[in-house]
Amino acid sequence: MIENVGLKKLSLVMNLPNEVMVVNPVLLWGDKNAYVLVDTGMPGQLEALKQCLWEEELTLNDLDAILFTHQDIDHIGNLPHLLSEREGERPAILAHEADKPYIDGSRPLLKFNPQRYETLLQTLDEKDRNQFLSVFSPSSSNNVTHLVKDGDFLPYGGGITIIHTPGHTPGHISFYHHASRTLVTGDAMVVVNGQLFGPEARPTLNMEEALHSLHKFTEFDISTVICYHGGFFEDRPNERIREIIAEAGLTM
Ligand SMILES: [Zn+2]
Incomplete structure (x- = not known):
């Protein structure tokens, strides 16, 4: 319903x-x-x-x-x-x-x-x-x-903020749905066997840029992540995203 x-x-x-x-x-x-x-x-x-x-x-x-x-x-x-x-x-x-x-x-x-x-x-x-x-x-x-561009607020679903996350492709976007505190990543991240990971290397055109794009996610208070490949991730997503950024050797 x-x-x-x-x-x-x-x-x-x-x-x-x-x-x-x-x-x-x-x-x-x-x-x-x-x-x-x-x-x-x-x-x-x-x-x-x-x-x-x-x-x-x-x-x-x-x-x-x-x-x-x-x-x-x-x-x-x-x-x-x-x-x-x-x-x-x-x-x-x-x-x-x-x-x-x-x-x-x-x-x-x-x-x-x-x-x-x-x-x-x-x-x-x-x-x-x-x-x-x-x-x-x-x-x-x-x-x-x-x-659409980075930071745009659209009324869809009661309100989403567009996040430009280049790397997988130059114009790749993700978005944050405010009402449900859901991050929809597109292919900026993937879920494999229930665990959240950064972008998959093989189909990502510019891996360094794609990893840098993950920083933008840390600005949002996220309770659920939806990846196009792999679906849901709900186990303290902000912590896991910081971990991925650290593992990639990127400074915050
Ligand atoms: Zn894809």
Whole structure:
């Protein structure tokens, strides 16, 4: 049952050939019944997303805005399919300026070489492939309608503060949800086997910058962390974040 304002972690499950992939978008609601989805999942996760919304008695048409933490395919990849199934106007789409051209499709994704891009396209059926190309193409209209930057306060979910956390990508953002004292990290941190860690090295473009970005989290009083990869962490998050910063050899 949805209350006036709030935040909920969603879980999108996808069975890949060698693994089960679970990612965790977030749903925010409040501000005159505005529903905001944070990240959309991979291409192929639309049915899982619809199921999560359905459990809240919502459909794709109820989404007023989509906030992207960054440009990676597992965060933006479901957007074309979401837009194609939705009726009526496009939702507002928010992202940081530094990742906007990639989310718009006007520049190739930073972590995708042409071969990897081609491989991804081959996994889609023709209809989905055409839809994907029409949304993420230099010739299509821009996807991002509003820019967010460090320190912005948005009314979503009763109030969130945007935290620019570059490193994983240049325009990576996280945010703090004030009412629930929840930090939504995107990929700035991960949870593995129940423990909270800093950014995963392999997909992080600038590790030093990504580690420095963690300092910003220490300004918030956090009771719950939600990582896109790994989900919840609730065991004294501020202490654990300080520990990670110390382990990385960064001074406060
Ligand atoms: Zn990711």
